[in-house]
Amino acid sequence: xxxxxxxxxxxEPLPPETPAAAPILLAAYTPYPFRLxxxxxxxxxxxxxxxxxxxxxVTPLTPGAGMHLDGEALKxxxxxxxxxxxxxxxYRLTETGLTLHAAALPEGPFVLETEVEIAPxxxxxxxxxxxxxxxxxxxxxxEGFRKITYYPDRPDVMARFEVRIEGPQPVLLSNGNPTASxxxxxxxxxxxxxxxxxxxxVAGDLRAYPGQFTTASGREVALNIWVRPGDEPRCAFxxxxxxxxxxxxxxxxxxxxxxxxxxxVAVDDFNMGAMENKGLNIFNSKWVLASADTATDFDxxxxxxxxxxxxxxxxxxxxxxxxxxxxxxxxxxLTVYRDQQFTAEMRSAPVKRIEDVMTLRARxxxxxxxxxxxxxRPDSYVEINNFYTATVYEKGAEIIGMLKLLxxxxxxxxxxxxxxxxHDGEAATIEDWLKVFEDATGRDLAQFKxxxxxxxxxxxxxxxxxxxxxxxxxxxxxxxxxxGQTEKPARVIxxxxxxxxxxxxEVLPTQVLEMTEAQQRFDFPGLASRPIPSLLRGFSxxxxxxxxSTAAERAFLLAHDTDPFTRWxxxxxxxxxxxxxxxxxxxxxxxxxxxxxxxxxxESLDPAFRALCLRLPGEEEIAQALFEAGQTPDPDAIHGARxxxxxxxxxxxxxxxxxxxTAMAVPGDYLPDAASAGKRALRLAxxxxxxxxxxxxxxxxxxxxxxxxxxxxxxxxxxVEAGAAETALAAFKNRWQHDxxxxxxxxxxxxxxxxxxxxxxxxxALAALPEFDxxxxxxxxxxxxxxxGNHAGFHHRSGAGYRFYxxxxxxxxxxxxxxxxxxxxxxxxxxxxxxxxxxxxxxxLARIRAVPGLSRDMGEMVDRLAKPRA
Ligand code: B3K
Ligand code: ZN
Numbered sequence: 001x002x003x004x005x006x007x008x009x010x011x012e013p014l015p016p017e018t019p020a021a022a023p024i025l026l027a028a029y030t031p032y033p034f035r036l037x038x039x040x041x042x043x044x045x046x047x048x049x050x051x052x053x054x055x056x057x058v059t060p061l062t063p064g065a066g067m068h069l070d071g072e073a074l075k076x077x078x079x080x081x082x083x084x085x086x087x088x089x090x091y092r093l094t095e096t097g098l099t100l101h102a103a104a105l106p107e108g109p110f111v112l113e114t115e116v117e118i119a120p121x122x123x124x125x126x127x128x129x130x131x132x133x134x135x136x137x138x139x140x141x142x143e144g145f146r147k148i149t150y151y152p153d154r155p156d157v158m159a160r161f162e163v164r165i166e167g168p169q170p171v172l173l174s175n176g177n178p179t180a181s182x183x184x185x186x187x188x189x190x191x192x193x194x195x196x197x198x199x200x201x202v203a204g205d206l207r208a209y210p211g212q213f214t215t216a217s218g219r220e221v222a223l224n225i226w227v228r229p230g231d232e233p234r235c236a237f238x239x240x241x242x243x244x245x246x247x248x249x250x251x252x253x254x255x256x257x258x259x260x261x262x263x264x265v266a267v268d269d270f271n272m273g274a275m276e277n278k279g280l281n282i283f284n285s286k287w288v289l290a291s292a293d294t295a296t297d298f299d300x301x302x303x304x305x306x307x308x309x310x311x312x313x314x315x316x317x318x319x320x321x322x323x324x325x326x327x328x329x330x331x332x333x334l335t336v337y338r339d340q341q342f343t344a345e346m347r348s349a350p351v352k353r354i355e356d357v358m359t360l361r362a363r364x365x366x367x368x369x370x371x372x373x374x375x376x377r378p379d380s381y382v383e384i385n386n387f388y389t390a391t392v393y394e395k396g397a398e399i400i401g402m403l404k405l406l407x408x409x410x411x412x413x414x415x416x417x418x419x420x421x422x423h424d425g426e427a428a429t430i431e432d433w434l435k436v437f438e439d440a441t442g443r444d445l446a447q448f449k450x451x452x453x454x455x456x457x458x459x460x461x462x463x464x465x466x467x468x469x470x471x472x473x474x475x476x477x478x479x480x481x482x483x484g485q486t487e488k489p490a491r492v493i494x495x496x497x498x499x500x501x502x503x504x505x506e507v508l509p510t511q512v513l514e515m516t517e518a519q520q521r522f523d524f525p526g527l528a529s530r531p532i533p534s535l536l537r538g539f540s541x542x543x544x545x546x547x548x549s550t551a552a553e554r555a556f557l558l559a560h561d562t563d564p565f566t567r568w569x570x571x572x573x574x575x576x577x578x579x580x581x582x583x584x585x586x587x588x589x590x591x592x593x594x595x596x597x598x599x600x601x602x603e604s605l606d607p608a609f610r611a612l613c614l615r616l617p618g619e620e621e622i623a624q625a626l627f628e629a630g631q632t633p634d635p636d637a638i639h640g641a642r643x644x645x646x647x648x649x650x651x652x653x654x655x656x657x658x659x660x661x662t663a664m665a666v667p668g669d670y671l672p673d674a675a676s677a678g679k680r681a682l683r684l685a686x687x688x689x690x691x692x693x694x695x696x697x698x699x700x701x702x703x704x705x706x707x708x709x710x711x712x713x714x715x716x717x718x719x720v721e722a723g724a725a726e727t728a729l730a731a732f733k734n735r736w737q738h739d740x741x742x743x744x745x746x747x748x749x750x751x752x753x754x755x756x757x758x759x760x761x762x763x764x765a766l767a768a769l770p771e772f773d774x775x776x777x778x779x780x781x782x783x784x785x786x787x788x789g790n791h792a793g794f795h796h797r798s799g800a801g802y803r804f805y806x807x808x809x810x811x812x813x814x815x816x817x818x819x820x821x822x823x824x825x826x827x828x829x830x831x832x833x834x835x836x837x838x839x840x841x842x843x844x845l846a847r848i849r850a851v852p853g854l855s856r857d858m859g860e861m862v863d864r865l866a867k868p869r870a
Contacts, residue, residue, distance in 0.1 A: 018854045020863055026326040026379040032152055033065035034058050036159035037109070041149070045136055045167030045203055047121035050129065051077070054116075054149045056159075059109045067100040070146035070153040071116070073128075078115035082106070098150045114150050123147070124775065124815045132269035133228070135204030136169070137282055139275060142325055142384045145196035156323045156427040158193040169203040171226060175278040177260045190278055192258065193425060195321050200277030202226070202265045209235035213246050215256045221246075225288060226265040234289040237300060237672065238264070238307055245308040248342050253416060255315045264288065264307075268740060271777055271818045272388070274306050276313030283310070286741055286778055292670035294742050296710040297680055300672035304346060309339040315420065323427040325384040329376045329452070330433055332388075333396020340397060347674035350564030351608045357539045357565070360398065363390035364542070366624060368457040370828040371867045373482035377430050377452040382860035385818050391455070398542040399451045405494045405512055405540055406448075407441045415440035447516060450491045455482040458491060458543045466530040471499065473513075473533065474521040477543070483867060490518040496540035496563075499524060499531035504560035510537050532556060537563040544628065549573070551591035558595050564609065571595065571613045575645075579622050582641035583634070588648040596649055600656045607664060608678025614685040616642060616649075619791035627832040634834070639756055639792035643692075650689035661686040661698070670708040677710070684714040688721075696722035703728050713745055720753040743771060744782035751786030751793070759793025760800035767808070774812070777819045784808060788826040795833060799840035802827075806844035809858070810851050817855030824848075824861045831868065842866065 035058070042053040058067070076093065079086045081104070090104035100112075123130035128147025129138050138144070146153040163174040166185045175198065176190025209232050211223035223242060225235040242264065249255040259279045270284035287306045290299055316338060317331035344352040367373060367390050374387070376396050381387050404412040419436045426432075430452050434445045456479040463474040475495065479488035493515040499508035508531070513522050524531070534557060536545050557570035578589035599605065599613050617625075619642055623633035650657060664683035666676045691699050699718035706712040716732060719725035729750055736742040747766055754762050766772060766783055773779050787801060788794045794801040805826060812820035830841035848854070849862045 018852060018859055020859060021382050021856045023380040023382050024325075024384075026324070026377075029324050029326075031061075032154065032157050033062035034060055034067055034152070034157075036152070036157060038162070039151075039159045040162045040164075042164045043166065043201060045120075045165065045169070047131060048119050050118050050120055052114075052116050052118060052149045054114045054151070056112045056151075057109065058112055060105065060107065063107065064102050066102040067105060067112075068097055068152070069099070069114075069150035070097045070143070071150040072096060072146050073118070074147070074150065075117040076114065076150075077117055078113070080113040082110050083113075097146070116149055118148065125818065126269055126271045126777070126816055127818060129201065130269075132267050133204075135206070135267070136167070136202065137204075137265065137267050138199065138201050138277075139271060139282065140199050140277070141197040141275060142388075143197070145199055148199075151196050153196050155195040155197060155321050155325065158195050158321065158425070158427060160193050161190045161199060163188045163190075163201065165201060165203060167203050169205060171202070171204055171206040171208075173200075173202040173226070173263055173265065173280055175200055175280050177279075190259075192278060192319065194278050194318060195427065198276070198278045198318055198321075200275070200280040200282055202263075202280065202282065205229065206265065207232050209239060211239040211243060213243055213257070213262075215246070216250045217256060219256070219260075221257050221259070222261045224261070224263050226263060227285070227289065228266075231266065231285075231289055234291045234294070237290045238288045238303055241304040241307040242311060244304075244346065245311040245342065248308070248345065249312055249315070249338075252341065252345075253315070253338070253413075253420075255312075255420070257314065258319070262311075264310075268778070269776055271816070271822075274310045276310040276317055278314070278318050281310045283307075284778065286744070289741060290672075292672070292708045294709055294736075294739060295672075296713055296745075297672060297677035299709075301343070301347065301674075301677070305339050305343050308342045309335055312338045312342070319425065320420070320423045321427045323429045325381070325387070326377055326379065327429050328384075328387060329392045329396035329399075330428060330430055332393045333376065334400055334433075336393050336397035337400035348606065348608055348678070350568075351606070351612065351674070351678070353538060353565050354568050354609075354612050356394075356397075360390070360394045360539075360542060361624075362618075362621065364394045365457050365544070366620075367391055367825075367828065368455065368482065369624065369627065370831060371483060371865055372825065372828050372861075373455045375453050375455045375485075379453075383821070383857045385857060386821055386860055395542055402451070402492075402494050402541055403437060403448070405496065406492070406514065407437065407443065411441045447490075448492045450489065454479065454488055454491070455485055456480055456488060458488075458493065458541075460493065460495075460536075460543045460545045462533075462535065462545070462547045464533070466527075469527050470523055470525040471527050471531050471533075472521055472523045473497075473535075474519065475513075475515055476519045477515065478518070483864070490516065492516050493541045493543060495535065496537040498534045498537060498561075498563065499527070500534060500557075500560055500562075501531060502529055504556070506562050507531055510563065512540065534561045534563060534566045536566065536569075538565045539569075551577070551589055555591050555595040558613070559598060568609065568612055571599070572617065576617050576622065576625055579617060579638075579641055579645055580625060580629070582645055583622065583626065583637045588645055593649060593652045597653050597656065600653055600660055606678060607682040608674065611678065611681035611685045614682070614689075616645060623791060623829070623832060632834050633832055635792040635795040636756065636797075646689060647692045650692040654690070654693060657686045657689050661690060670710075680708075680710050680714075684711070687714065687718055691718040691722050696724040700724070700728065709742070709745075713749060717749050717753055720750050723755065725750065737771070740776070740778070744778050747772070747779065747782040748786035748789070751783065752789045754790060754793055756790070756792035756796050757798075759787055759790045760796060760798070760804050763787045763801075763804055767804075774808070775815060777816065780808075780812060780819060781823065784823050784826075788823075794826070795837060797837065799837075799844075802841050802844045806848050810848055813848075813851070813855050813858045814853070817857040821855065821857035821861045824858060824865065827865050830865075 038057040040055040044051040092099045120129045120131050127144040164187045165172040172186035174188035176188050179189045180187045206226040207229050208224040213221045264281045266285040266288040274283040312335050316334045415437045418440050458477050458479045461476045465472045495513040498510045501507045554570045554574040561567040574592045578592040619638045622638045626633040664679045666679050696719045699715045703715035719728050809820050845866045
């Protein structure tokens with residue numbers, strides 16, 4: 001690590017910056033002028049010098065066009081056209097590719113052969129072909145294939161691949177079906193045309209955890225989860241999740257699997273969660289391996305969801321892919337939506353919806369609020385890897401949910417059937433997607449399309465009136481400007497709502513209002529008394545609803561609303577406004593404390609739901625809400641207020657919390673099912689409060705006795721919060737030091753709850769440990785994420801949090817730009833805070849920007865981050 005720089009407001013003069021790279025524009029799209037009829041690849045594996053032989057059968061589509069092949073960091077060994085070596089006059093070779101001049105190309109079909117050399121062991125960016133623990137693996141999305149061979153590395157070029165792998169590794173895997181193998185080689189053939197980003201290769205000493213699935217039409221599919229020797233016992237849950245996903249996609253969408261084999265490989269060094277390569281999904285081992293003693297309930301739920309997500313891509317992403325990377329939400333939004341539906345069915349639908357909305361607000365609303373705001377379908381980018389964002393994924397999924405709500409379940413299914421029928425084997429666009437819905441439903445979706453093209457979170461304000469038995473709601477929508485977009489015309493907003501009578505009965509069951517104007521009134525006649533509205537049920541649109549309300553009305557909705565989402569939301573708002581007032585010095589809100597008491601005592605409610613209601617909004621959420629309300633959030637004041645409220649809640653309900661804590665103990669062996677997980681969640685939510693009263697005594701007992709990671713880690717987090725964790729942290733480390741995934745949790749937990757003034761110091765101390773293998777993205781994210789998850793610690797007025805982060809982003813960028821750029825989003829909120837903090841954050845951004853040789857990834861991020869709010 002570099003020496004910490006002094007926290008001066010004006011950065012010192014710096015060396016010349018790396019110039020900003022030119023953006024790619026959606027408007028500049030042109031089709032590729034060649035078709036690839038067949039692709040044959042032959043790999044001769046070697047850590048320092050892997051040879052890749054590529055044979056492309058090509059048909060020209062546009063007379064007179066030259067042929068551009070992308071290629072980066074490749075050593076060109078041979079280049080032949082129809083068997084004849086090309087001369088340097090026939091092509092141009094640059095840092096980014098190979099262009100064959102039109103004059104060198106025949107008019108009709110031809111065969112192009114290349115041979116290149118690459119060095120997987122030196123590939124620290126983990127993109128292309130690289131090595132992890134001695135095993136070869138690939139990551140090609142978005143543009144990694146060009147680091148493997150010269151190729152038109154763009155998603156609209158789809159081709160059939162045949163692959164031959166030669167190497168001494170016992171397991172040699174690629175996409176499609178295995179066709180032949182012998183000692184030291186294996187051949188694979190993928191019958192389905194695919195873009196290069198779905199290519200995958202794995203070679204290593206791996207063990208299979210096998211499974212099997214019979215499709216609805218009777219096709220037998222062999223399933224395997226490939227892991228390092230010794231990890232097989234941790235695969236059972238993921239295998240079950242895969243089988244459930246396959247069955248669900250048949251049932252819910254009529255989609256069957258289409259190969260004889262489906263392989264999943266767990267990899268320790270991976271830039272993201274997982275990747276949907278055709279027939280060969282590659283996973284971060286964190287999202288595959290699970291056992292009761294090493295994985296938490298949250299991990300189990302995520303593993304099931306991610307296995308499903310990658311599997312569902314087989315149809316939404318692979319069989320139908322994206323024309324260009326601007327259309328990324330076409331596959332990601334839809335696939336996230338599908339995995340959310342799946343999890344809702346496998347576990348609890350209300351709980352899943354609430355969790356998804358919390359994630360959306362924490363990540364996507366936050367993104368929309370800052371300098372990185374962009375449309376779900378952006379129209380320009382510098383580095384596409386920077387656009388795998390909450391907006392593309394989570395808001396992309398919300399858009400699908402809104403479409404479904406507007407057209408209804410039956411027409412949604414009809415539109416999806418048409419989508420699969422019409423676009424199978426194609427690279428499609430958002431226009432294609434919307435056209436399918438228009439054709440299937442007869443609706444005009446021109447206005448709806450704004451959800452894809454316009455950035456920003458719409459605000460919805462409401463005015464109410466009640467006169468002569470008619471209640472009316474007048475909604476006004478407006479969307480704040482975002483970078484590059486100042487005008488935001490009105491959107492279609494589906495508002496699901498219901499009405500309750502003052503005695504708690506539902507007088508109007510859920511209906512969906514379709515708002516299309518900037519301001520619109522809806523009347524509800526025939527009511528005997530003024531009703532209490534329940535608005536945005538199920539969170540029917542990703543908007544901020546601003547409706548002034550009283551604590552009493554919120555408590556009423558928390559007690560009586562029939563929609564679980566709005567019910568939870570009422571409780572959340574109650575807690576949020578209580579906290580916001582406390583930041584300004586107010587006392588705890590009596591109405592809120594009383595409502596918590598009623599909720600705790602209500603045993604008719606699902607424990608998971610009660611846990612969600614009991615958990616206070618995080619400090620980051622309060623900062624976001626204060627900024628939204630036009631105030632400057634003070635991290636220390638927020639931290640203090642939250643602590644006081646937790647104590648007040650605990651003090652007011654100690655007895656029932658103790659009873660809940662005891663009652664929610666789950667007897668018998670650990671099972672990761674939703675019901676047991678819900679009980680543990682409630683138990684831990686009670687423990688968080690009780691820890692405020694007993695200084696960690698109960699948490700220590702649980703930590704000592706826990707037989708599962710959920711409770712062990714939950715108790716440890718409480719101990720850290722109480723400042724009483726040193727013994728437990730040492731014991732935890734002692735027990736788990738051999739286990740990478742568990743040790744990641746050890747790094748995170750002690751930072752996430754560390755005292756604000758100590759967080760950055762603690763991070764520095766942890767970063768100095770030999771266990772801090774920073775080149776491993778999981779370990780890097782564990783430490784950095786732990787610090788940034790500590791709101792008051794990261795934003796500490798000393799600037800130590802910002803400085804620590806910037807130091808490490810600079811260091812990581814030189815090694816692995818994708819992971820560094822991803823983590824830089826921690827700075828996206830700097831404009832919320834006071835001028836002194838702003839200056840500190842800006843100075844760090846400027847320091848990063850000035851690093852010579854900064855990656856394109858990080859350069860784009862820092863340029864966008866540094867821009868003042870639109
Ligand atoms: N499609 C991949 C993400 C690729 C990210 C590239 N930077 C995983 C997924 O969304 O399923
Ligand atoms: Zn995806």
